[in-house]
Amino acid sequence: MTAKLFEAALGIAAPWSVSSVEFDEKLKALTLRIDFKAGSKFEVSGHAGAHGVHDTQTKRYRHLNFFEHECHLEVRTPRVKLPNGSIRLVEPDFAGRLNGFTLLFEALVLMLAQQMPFAAVSRIVGESAHRVTAVCSKYVEIACGLADYSDVTALAVDETSRARGHSYVTLAADAEQRRVLFVAEGRGAGTIEELAEYLEDHGCAASAIRSVSIDMSPAFIAGVTEHLPNARITFDKFHVIGHASSAVDKMRRIEQRTDKSLKGMRWTLLKDTSRLKPEAAADLDALIAKMTVKRTARAWVYKEQLREILERKQINVVRAILAHWCNCVMRSKVEPMKDVARMVRTHMEGIAAWAQTRQTNGFLEAINGLFQAAKRRARGFTRLSTIKTVIFLIAGKLDLQAINPHAGAPT
Numbered sequence: 458m459t460a461k462l463f464e465a466a467l468g469i470a471a472p473w474s475v476s477s478v479e480f481d482e483k484l485k486a487l488t489l490r491i492d493f494k495a496g497s498k499f500e501v502s503g504h505a506g507a508h509g510v511h512d513t514q515t516k517r518y519r520h521l522n523f524f525e526h527e528c529h530l531e532v533r534t535p536r537v538k539l540p541n542g543s544i545r546l547v548e549p550d551f552a553g554r555l556n557g558f559t560l561l562f563e564a565l566v567l568m569l570a571q572q573m574p575f576a577a578v579s580r581i582v583g584e585s586a587h588r589v590t591a592v593c594s595k596y597v598e599i600a601c602g603l604a605d606y607s608d609v610t611a612l613a614v615d616e617t618s619r620a621r622g623h624s625y626v627t628l629a630a631d632a633e634q635r636r637v638l639f640v641a642e643g644r645g646a647g648t649i650e651e652l653a654e655y656l657e658d659h660g661c662a663a664s665a666i667r668s669v670s671i672d673m674s675p676a677f678i679a680g681v682t683e684h685l686p687n688a689r690i691t692f693d694k695f696h697v698i699g700h701a702s703s704a705v706d707k708m709r710r711i712e713q714r715t716d717k718s719l720k721g722m723r724w725t726l727l728k729d730t731s732r733l734k735p736e737a738a739a740d741l742d743a744l745i746a747k748m749t750v751k752r753t754a755r756a757w758v759y760k761e762q763l764r765e766i767l768e769r770k771q772i773n774v775v776r777a778i779l780a781h782w783c784n785c786v787m788r789s790k791v792e793p794m795k796d797v798a799r800m801v802r803t804h805m806e807g808i809a810a811w812a813q814t815r816q817t818n819g820f821l822e823a824i825n826g827l828f829q830a831a832k833r834r835a836r837g838f839t840r841l842s843t844i845k846t847v848i849f850l851i852a853g854k855l856d857l858q859a860i861n862p863h864a865g866a867p868t
Contacts, residue, residue: 463489467520467530472497473549480526487523491532491549499537499547508537511544518552519584520559527583530559554599554860555592564863566592571850571865574835594846596864600855606631606638607660611668612688613818614652614677616644617825619844620837626844627652628821632670635820636854640845649680670816672696673804692807693817694767700800701760702727704793708756711793719744719753726757756791763797767811775812779805824852 460475469475469491476492498507513533520528535547553563562582569578570593579586611632616625619642627648629639639655641648653663669688671677673696681688705726713719722744725737733741741757748754759782766778779801786798801808831847838844849855857864 467551469551484527485525486527486529488529488531489520491530493533493535497535499535501537501539501545501547504539504545508539510535511538512536514546516552517557518559519557519562521561521565553592554595555588558592560861561863563592563596564861564865567596567850567857567861567864574831576835590843590846593850594842596857596860597846597849597853597855599860600853600857601849603859604638604855605660606656609633609638609656609661610665611670611816612638612652612666612685613670613816613821614649614681615672615818615821615825616674617828619832619841626841626848628824628848630821630824630852632668632816634854635852637824637848637852640848642841644674645676646680646683649677650684653684668814668816670814670818672818673800673807678807689810689814690807691810691814691816692804693819694764694808694811695817695819697767697797697801697808697811698760698764701763701794701797704791704797705753705756705760707793708791709753712751712753716751722753726753752791755789756794759786759789759791759794759797763801767808770812772809772812776805776809779809824848827851 459478463469463475463478467475467489472493473491474494475489477490479488479490480486481488498509500507513535516532516534518530518532520530522528530551532549532552534549536544537547538544551559551561553560555563558566566578566582566584566589569581570589575589575593576586579589582589609631613630613632614627616627618624619626625642625644627639627641627644628637629652630637638659639652641651656666657663663685664687666685666688668691669681669685670691670693671681673692678690681690706723709719709723709726722740725733725741728737730738730741744751744754745758748758762782766775766782769775769778783798783802786794789795828844828848828851831851832838835847838847
């Protein structure tokens with residue numbers, strides 16, 4: 458009766474059956490011994506027909522806990538002899554992708570690893586952090602290998618730090634489905650070449666990419682121009698406004714040395730005006746009223762003008778107004794904002810393209826934030842392979858169910 462109960466609970470069907478059940482009270486562990494019916498024949502992928510058993514091996518699999526107790530399956534696993542004379546081990550249907558685990562146990566590990574560091578998962582499931590990492594890496598490797606990117610036409614590319622100092626990884630994501638497609642070390646033009654080759658290997662020709670949003674990195678610009686020849690480059694407005702905001706803050710710090718009334722106004726000048734408290738809004742209005750004598754006030758006005766220009770959707774209008782804005786800034790005495798005007802002139806077409814594409818790296822910045830939070834919880838990652846695994850688990854939207862039917866669907 459007990460054996461039949463566990464067979465039903467585990468979903469084990471002929472020719473497999475539970476031959477015995479043993480509970481070690483001292484170790485608080487349950488062991489289920491699983492066997493197959495004598496005379497059974499087994500199919501082997503790639504070889505037609507069913508094949509008789511040559512001999513057996515006993516394999517041990519970690520399964521989901523039985524209440525609070527560890528549960529293991531000891532399986533008498535058959536080896537069959539194929540017509541060509543070779544001997545092949547036949548894994549049971551419930552065997553996982555990593556040796557020693559069942560599919561259900563691996564599905565639990567994957568679910569937990571998407572929410573917490575590998576070390577925390579290892580404490581919960583009672584396996585080493587190395588083994589937990591190995592399970593996740595194996596699934597990510599298989600899922601990435603099976604991924605089909607033939608429908609990708611728009612990319613978002615950005616970098617994020619992997620460690621202190623100038624150590625970065627580059628992320629590329631599908632701008633439409635908002636899923637990470639590619640992770641590579643560094644942030645040079647070579648990473649774009651690697652990206653193009655990777656896409657080719659997954660059914661997406663480099664010539665099929667029609668649009669790419671990037672920051673104003675010369676390396677990224679050169680890489681996209683050379684290796685993604687049909688891609689239109691877009692610099693999203695949030696990067697541009699970010700540069701303008703930095704210029705406003707730089708002007709405030711310079712002018713504050715002789716004008717102490719600007720002290721404490723940093724966030725008032727940088728925040729969206731709709732989010733300011735009444736007191737801060739009043740201080741800002743008072744500052745703008747002195748625009749003729751306060752260069753910080755003029756810098757803020759230039760920033761807001763730039764924001765309004767980039768809200769427009771007619772590319773020719775945006776291009777013309779941006780050129781006029783640059784002329785006005787260059788004739789002013791707001792030196793930090795002149796650097797922004799020079800940048801806009803240099804990258805005019807990519808900035809104006811925002812009016813039509815409306816393509817942004819904002820979601821990729823959010824993914825970078827999630828990765829940085831995961832990195833802090835884990836106290837850093839030393840290997841690039843681990844970094845890739847973490848990023849793909851967080852934002853790869855991989856089809857893990859194609860590998861393990863018990864794994865969660867991509868979100």
